Amino acid sequence: MTLESLGLRTGDRVRFQRADGGRWHEGTVVGRERDGSVALFDGKGASRSIAVERLEVRTRGPRGAAAWEPVVDRAGRSEQMSLLAEPPAAPTAPRRGRAR
Secondary structure, eight states, rough: OOHHHHTOTTTTTEEEEESSSSSSEEEEEEEETTTSSSEETTSSSOOOEEEEEEEEEEEEOTTEEEEEEHHHHHHHHHHHHHHHHHHHOOOOOOOOOOOO
C-alpha cells in the first residue's frame, strides 16, 4: 500500500495521540512502513511510525477554515475517487461519407 492509497502525500501535516484521551501531537508525513503504518517526523524532529487508525490529516473545512479529518475516512473516500480519475473514452462519431 502506498501513501496515495490513503489519500496522503509526503509533507502532509498530520496529528496523532500517543494514548487514548492524550493530547494531540503534530507531525509531517514522510512515507509508509512495511507494516502498513505511516512514517512521520513529529514536532521535535523525532521519527515516528503511527498506525493509520490513530492519525488525522489537516484539511480545509467547507468555509476554508483549517480542520482535521481521520485518515481512515480519507482513505475510504480516495479509493472510490480513483474510479473517477480515469478520463472517459472519447465517443466515436459515425462516419459520414458519400454513397457511391
